[in-house]
Amino acid sequence: MTGTVLRALGGVYEVQTEAGALEATIRGRVKREERREDKVVVGDEVDLEPTGDSGWAISRVHPRRSALVRRAPGKAPRPKTIVANVDQVVIVFAVAHPAPHLRMLDRFLVLCEANGLEPLIVANKTDLLPPDEVDALFAPYRSAGYPILTTAAKQGIGIAELRDAICNRTSALAGPSGVGKSSLLNAVQPGLGLRVASISEAAQKGRHTTVTAQLIPLDCGGYVADTPGLRELGLWGIEPEELAHYFPEFQPYLGMCRFGTGCTHTHEPACAVQKGVHEGAIHPDRYDSYRRLFAGEDEEDLM
Numbered sequence: 487m488t489g490t491v492l493r494a495l496g497g498v499y500e501v502q503t504e505a506g507a508l509e510a511t512i513r514g515r516v517k518r519e520e521r522r523e524d525k526v527v528v529g530d531e532v533d534l535e536p537t538g539d540s541g542w543a544i545s546r547v548h549p550r551r552s553a554l555v556r557r558a559p560g561k562a563p564r565p566k567t568i569v570a571n572v573d574q575v576v577i578v579f580a581v582a583h584p585a586p587h588l589r590m591l592d593r594f595l596v597l598c599e600a601n602g603l604e605p606l607i608v609a610n611k612t613d614l615l616p617p618d619e620v621d622a623l624f625a626p627y628r629s630a631g632y633p634i635l636t637t638a639a640k641q642g643i644g645i646a647e648l649r650d651a652i653c654n655r656t657s658a659l660a661g662p663s664g665v666g667k668s669s670l671l672n673a674v675q676p677g678l679g680l681r682v683a684s685i686s687e688a689a690q691k692g693r694h695t696t697v698t699a700q701l702i703p704l705d706c707g708g709y710v711a712d713t714p715g716l717r718e719l720g721l722w723g724i725e726p727e728e729l730a731h732y733f734p735e736f737q738p739y740l741g742m743c744r745f746g747t748g749c750t751h752t753h754e755p756a757c758a759v760q761k762g763v764h765e766g767a768i769h770p771d772r773y774d775s776y777r778r779l780f781a782g783e784d785e786e787d788l789m
């Protein structure tokens with residue numbers, strides 16, 4: 487029997503199969519074969535075998551079609567797979583409470599581009615900011631060609647559009663804590679009853695209400711993963727030389743620098759990308775993110 491991992495809870499996996507959702511453990515063989523950290527993650531396709539005591543065990547993990555992989559928090563460089571086999575990443579930020587951390591959004595977009603995942607930016611809590619300020623915040627992303635949805639989960643605004651965007655495919659909702667990821671999913675599919683919590687008024691930060699990722703079968707077809715809020719987002723498996731290709735608005739300029747494909751677009755004379763910034767076609771904040779990522783700057787833990 488095969489199935490899809492819906493969630494992992496301390497060595498026990500909830501797996502969606504044709505016969506419904508089952509709980510399964512992992513066979514020792516799988517434990518040894520796969521990398522320790524990421525041996526089975528939410529979204530994985532797995533084979534199940536019956537165990538002696540009428541339970542089920544994961545006997546094989548199918549190769550991943552895609553994965554959202556970040557650098558694990560902490561000093562040691564290790565990857566952490568947030569979710570496997572998704573087509574789309576819905577990157578959720580609040581327009582306020584907490585204030586949007588757009589440099590993290592840039593990192594998310596680079597991760598999506600590098601991993602072949604389609605990004606959809608959702609600007610939630612639009613009830614808290616005038617529309618022209620919301621537009622201004624996300625204008626660099628709109629002009630870079632990214633799709634953006636504006637929502638207010640509490641007021642039910644933009645929910646039908648979000649439902650349309652996630653039905654009949656597999657998506658992951660990701661973003662900082664307290665931006666309203668679980669609230670949005672509760673609005674998209676009434677009856678889900680995902681836990682939500684107000685953000686800390688003092689610190690203006692989320693409370694990390696969702697603690698483990700879970701994949702949710704949608705009534706309208708497909709799956710969506712709710713994931714825990716991220717404090718920071720480090721890139722994994724991306725070389726500095728590739729980075730410029732992951733900024734869509736840089737594309738018209740690449741190869742047109744004096745130093746050609748050897749240009750790092752950080753300091754060289756007659757750099758077409760820097761010219762694009764001066765001419766206003768590339769937003770200075772996006773270019774700043776590029777330079778920081780190129781320099782390998784690691785984001786400090788923000789919480």
Ligand SMILES: Nc1nc2c(ncn2[C@@H]2O[C@H](COP(=O)(O)OP(=O)(O)OP(=O)(O)O)[C@@H](O)[C@H]2O)c(=O)[nH]1
Pocket residue numbers: 610611612613614637638639640641662663664665666667668669670681682683684685692693694695696697713714715716
């Ligand atoms: N004003 C306003 N508040 C919202 C909106 N959406 C969610 N909230 C509130 O924001 C708080 C955090 O919402 P959650 O859905 O728990 O946020 P989350 O992104 O799932 O957070 P984590 O699970 O910690 O990652 C709750 O108090 C929600 O009621 C919105 O559109 N407008």
Ligand SMILES: [Mg+2]
Pocket residue numbers: 667668669681682695696712713714715
């Ligand atoms: Mg949540």
Ligand SMILES: [Zn+2]
Pocket residue numbers: 743749750751752754756757758759760
């Ligand atoms: Zn250049």
